[in-house]
Amino acid sequence: MTDPATNALSATARIDISRSTRIGMPEAVLCQHKTVGQCADIVATMLDQGQDAVIATRITPQQAQELNKLQPSHVVGTTMTWRHRPATNHRVAIVNAGTSDLPVATEAQATLLAMGHTPVPVNDVGVAGLHRLLDALPEFEQSAVVIALAGMEGSLPTVLAGLVAQPLVGVPTSAGYGTSFDGATALLSMMASCAPGLAVVGIDNGYGAACAAHRILNQLS
């Protein structure tokens, strides 16, 4: 009953193969909470259907081992990718507040690479040592979009929004403990930002931030 032009029924999923045509981005696979078999089945179908970029996020070591058997992959952090799109000339800064944000930052990085863009990592510029951020501003002057990650009180994207003119995507992370409440505090902080034009994705959603950036870059080419 499924339209073969738009969907592909694998053993366990109904893959949205027309997504790239509609919204400029292919479906990705969130591996968390899926069995190794489910992940392998879905990725294999995507590769078979000729999807132009295949992205699997939040993979466990066991899943990674099995997925790599399908076809050699790129791995950054806990993200695996196959068949990257041709390189664009777009740069995206990925600015994080501290080392604990790296797992989320690398998810954004891997996703952007698969879409052909150039991620520019700017690490460890939390606002407690503000000069680090001010010193680092020239590092991402050439970036068309800025992704800013922070856990704990999540001030970094707010401060950045007062300093740079680029589109800014905030990502609250679950870094921290206690009153960080697993990222909820950073999320609320970013959503209530006093600085104009900060738009935010969900907690730890590095993939979503990269997609928001891609939507913008799409308009530039």
Place this chain on the structure above:
Amino acid sequence: MTDPATNALSATARIDISRSTRIGMPEAVLCQHKTVGQCADIVATMLDQGQDAVIATRITPQQAQELNKLQPSHVVGTTMTWRHRPATNHRVAIVNAGTSDLPVATEAQATLLAMGHTPVPVNDVGVAGLHRLLDALPEFEQSAVVIALAGMEGSLPTVLAGLVAQPLVGVPTSAGYGTSFDGATALLSMMASCAPGLAVVGIDNGYGAACAAHRILNQLS
């Protein structure tokens, strides 16, 4: 002690007159919780300092009356503006789920107009009657950015994110009652969206959504 090149001390505020240079947008005045006198003082200083676009949001009727004495203004909903920037050729769709979202939609609309852009209102296309949204898609094909507002369960931006390729800014609104929890439900829903690349601003923050759009349009010119 304040650098006259970047700040302007009015009777009640320290106005950030270099903001347009830094981030491409002037400071705006949130009138809610300010006295009539404070609002008038700040707007007057902005006009005196030659700020290229002056925006005052969430004005009460009393404040409006006083502010209009300073200099004739444009009024859309509860937003007043003076000195609009020259027109760009950029369109921004403002898609709302229902009539109750209009106060927030008009705040975005007024802000975009002051910045020189063309807002494209697409009203009352909530997902309970999905064909309304599907029918309306051509109305905003030419828009470079889509702002999507919804209260209650806030599904509209998620559904849109699966249908269009443009950058998408979600705005949760406080429309609804009971389980809408003054917009908190819509906010959570948009932040947890299963659709890729939806970025979100705070509850009822029409101004912030317009600023996020402006950051993107800035990159296009």
Place this chain on the structure above:
Amino acid sequence: MTDPATNALSATARIDISRSTRIGMPEAVLCQHKTVGQCADIVATMLDQGQDAVIATRITPQQAQELNKLQPSHVVGTTMTWRHRPATNHRVAIVNAGTSDLPVATEAQATLLAMGHTPVPVNDVGVAGLHRLLDALPEFEQSAVVIALAGMEGSLPTVLAGLVAQPLVGVPTSAGYGTSFDGATALLSMMASCAPGLAVVGIDNGYGAACAAHRILNQLS
């Protein structure tokens, strides 16, 4: 002191043996947080008392092994059942948004099977690829009730409620991470739905959704 006609005292429980007479459904056993011995005692008593359908949900592998010794069982996902009721001619669609909802979907499926109904699984039709859902509508036209599961932002049941006339039972699932808040976001979203007539059960409560469906089917025969 317990009335033998309505209760049965096992070693650890006071089993409600008149429940089928009162409300058309037998008591089921929620195995989570119970010891293997408690589960076995309760199921054994239910089988001994001649309960016409016996259902044990959220069983661990250890519990399953012991329970299967009592009498051969049907197993779907983490639900075990014994002594199914005679088949009715009622179909119930179980529509889920993604593969991660399957553990909850199978709990509903197993419960319906034990009550004699025919579950119609409609998998992986999340609203990010809306055509999947639109294409799949004919698959469940014959179903008297629709159970709709979704995690993350939980929009699927709301969208469905604008498309089909059947009774609709929403089930928020804990699929997702971060801002999904273990299903709380999906729950709030479904409860604040802008679409008319969506009724909702608790997070991950596949069993409860099947019971809500059964109450409706009861009225049809």
Place this chain on the structure above:
Amino acid sequence: MTDPATNALSATARIDISRSTRIGMPEAVLCQHKTVGQCADIVATMLDQGQDAVIATRITPQQAQELNKLQPSHVVGTTMTWRHRPATNHRVAIVNAGTSDLPVATEAQATLLAMGHTPVPVNDVGVAGLHRLLDALPEFEQSAVVIALAGMEGSLPTVLAGLVAQPLVGVPTSAGYGTSFDGATALLSMMASCAPGLAVVGIDNGYGAACAAHRILNQLS
């Protein structure tokens, strides 16, 4: 650009005139947060378009006065209706825990009347005096669906779910103060119910409960 067969553009709204065809129920008007003019415009268009039952909920006295000028209406509590559907032979019990739930109960009542069904009010049977509920059970034996409202701790629907076999729609109300938290406590209580097959709509959503009941009754005829 709107399909005239399915939508009707009034001055302020995009009315979903095909809703009855799709889901068996017409669009209704939530008047709260709308201006008197917006309400009048929408109701007038619905009447003009020949919608078979017109329902306006949460009307203020000012709105009511203006709406009644359009065409004489039925008024129950804060709900106005025009053009009722032909009577069915279906009864729906509306069971409430206390007098403070009446504003929500009457919203359900008015909606059911407009759809042609017979509401059976069962008032003031809160579980603190359990015999009131037990005594009242025969009052709604003939009802095909039971709507149960409660505020405060919201136990009534749970207790009912163990006593009757009918489909059961719970409605948490904002009755009570303090720890009732404007209905949130009753909502959580109903969603976590230990009794099987209770499905729940949003806080104070009498209209939604009536729609859920109507979906079920639709299957019976």
Place this chain on the structure above:
Amino acid sequence: MTDPATNALSATARIDISRSTRIGMPEAVLCQHKTVGQCADIVATMLDQGQDAVIATRITPQQAQELNKLQPSHVVGTTMTWRHRPATNHRVAIVNAGTSDLPVATEAQATLLAMGHTPVPVNDVGVAGLHRLLDALPEFEQSAVVIALAGMEGSLPTVLAGLVAQPLVGVPTSAGYGTSFDGATALLSMMASCAPGLAVVGIDNGYGAACAAHRILNQLS
């Protein structure tokens, strides 16, 4: 600097040895989050100081093994006690909604036994099968106080409060999953109870409920 008449400094704690004199109950040891060594040190000091009843709650198997070396103990569930007070003639009903509440119920039971009272367990009388509770009422007619435990929606104590005249102590338990929110739902439900005179202790606090009962029994003798 510590007054030897009221405190006893062990290696790790400042034990409140005058507590029985002041409030009629000795200090107890919450073993959760303490090391084996800390627990042993504190219990040993209490035994040495001649405390008239020694109670250790939430013990792990490792802690239990070490504590039993100090002096043979009574063990009920995860509570260990030494040196019970002389028997009173007071009975306290411990009514629970289901088997999953037993770990909390046994904590109350062990504490009451150490204080010399007679616990009357009334198990598995959840309100989904109301007749179980009604049938069981005579079982605890002789009890001077009723402790009522429930997880999930926590209705049991509310229903009981409408049926019996005794002092009633509600204990929300973390039994259940999903919308039970680890006992928060039951807690809110009990605190917002529509039935008069239900007083409540914290989630899973069986020990606290027994102490509240003891304060009442103290007044009777």
Place this chain on the structure above:
Amino acid sequence: MTDPATNALSATARIDISRSTRIGMPEAVLCQHKTVGQCADIVATMLDQGQDAVIATRITPQQAQELNKLQPSHVVGTTMTWRHRPATNHRVAIVNAGTSDLPVATEAQATLLAMGHTPVPVNDVGVAGLHRLLDALPEFEQSAVVIALAGMEGSLPTVLAGLVAQPLVGVPTSAGYGTSFDGATALLSMMASCAPGLAVVGIDNGYGAACAAHRILNQLS
């Protein structure tokens, strides 16, 4: 259909006239959210039925005026009572942390008076000036039960629970602002108390606290 021996149908309510027989306390009327007419109807029926003590809480001035026409009443704060029970010899201390708790304290006081007991007010002994509480301890040595009210951080009942042996009923009040969160902070604080045997009723529920006290006093006579 209502049993005349246990219920009384007034125009708007189903009054639980057997409540005193069952649980030793009559039904009371929560006037908040009820119309003047509903309040008058219910109180009149209670007086007609011969209820031995009639209590109406949270009355507005308009309601008070109308209710007083039925029969002269006692008024304390916002509570009206008629037909007090014969005096017992029981005293109940009502200890509050500050002047802002008085509206809740007087609700407890009025309820106890109607039941025949002697309230002992102990005002303004918040823990910020601990000696006030220590000095006041002799004032309520003769009280069989202690009701302790506090808003803000709600420490008073916890501190009291370490000082006195009587049964203790905590009442969180909505006194305070900001982080007091309308009593939620005090409620959580009291429920997590480190002191043994504190039992708690809902926010601002002075009536409920008095009923909890009455259940205890009932056992003493």
Place this chain on the structure above:
Amino acid sequence: MTDPATNALSATARIDISRSTRIGMPEAVLCQHKTVGQCADIVATMLDQGQDAVIATRITPQQAQELNKLQPSHVVGTTMTWRHRPATNHRVAIVNAGTSDLPVATEAQATLLAMGHTPVPVNDVGVAGLHRLLDALPEFEQSAVVIALAGMEGSLPTVLAGLVAQPLVGVPTSAGYGTSFDGATALLSMMASCAPGLAVVGIDNGYGAACAAHRILNQLS
């Protein structure tokens, strides 16, 4: 029964007259939620008892009018004070993020003045225009303590904590709307701060911040 050396019983309160001796600060009167009469009674008693500084916060215009009749007062914002302590040579910076924080800032200011200290207001230096804060740093180099107020996302105190060495007291304010959640977002943000040594008082608690500053200044003299 009250010790005359430490308490003073007025008509409505038990005034803690030994507080200055114990903790170096007199009791203050929170007028919100008190009647005009209660406020006047308490302030009059404090003046009579010779309290060395009398402070009344959150006064309404009606209360102010009555209180001023007792004795001429100092008024700053909604705080009234009588009998200031002799001037110290201590300065306290009161740094706020925007004009909407002024009502809280003036409460701190008035309290410090009554205690003899010199408040140094530094207004409108929100982090969206960071140079305003950096430019203003010399304004409060001589302050021994810094009080930093912010609403919305509450980043200001965190950024300050990375720039200055002084003791820092954060005050979340309820400025903002929507996702500011009446100050809860700012509170969480400040408590989860990534910058070392920021200590925080409750939402809008300008009085408390001044008291925290006074405790520190007390150690300096």
Place this chain on the structure above:
Amino acid sequence: MTDPATNALSATARIDISRSTRIGMPEAVLCQHKTVGQCADIVATMLDQGQDAVIATRITPQQAQELNKLQPSHVVGTTMTWRHRPATNHRVAIVNAGTSDLPVATEAQATLLAMGHTPVPVNDVGVAGLHRLLDALPEFEQSAVVIALAGMEGSLPTVLAGLVAQPLVGVPTSAGYGTSFDGATALLSMMASCAPGLAVVGIDNGYGAACAAHRILNQLS
């Protein structure tokens, strides 16, 4: 691009080496959520750069083993320190409510030692046995600052704030279970304190409390 005078780029971090100059305290390493390699790299760079006191908090045993290879360290609880500052003559009381607060108390203790101050531990003085606290007051009369830790209902700092004149830093801890909600209850309680001048840091943030104390001590020398 980084200014070598203020930052030091290690393999994984941008170390804020000018922090001591700016705010009087060096950067510390939060080891939780970092890999062993990241921790070792950061600590090694800090030691190489000559940072005058090096502090690593929340270390796992595996991290500790590797870090100790760099250079012999001081270990208190889960905090490691290298190169203590010269001793000051300042004492800081660390008052805790119970043995379960010790892991947080020792983090504060280790941090103060590294900064050259003298921590004064005052253990196990929870308010349930108030005399323990009253007896212990002389133990910390000589302390210039008081850090007060408590979990559960978190009353201890509030009670202390009414008894001592020193600056007071509250630390909510996650000690307790159930209604303690991992420290959230204690946090809210401390923030809503009725006692004047209590300032609070985040849940379990012993390090932050020590830094707040150090900021104060800095002003004294």
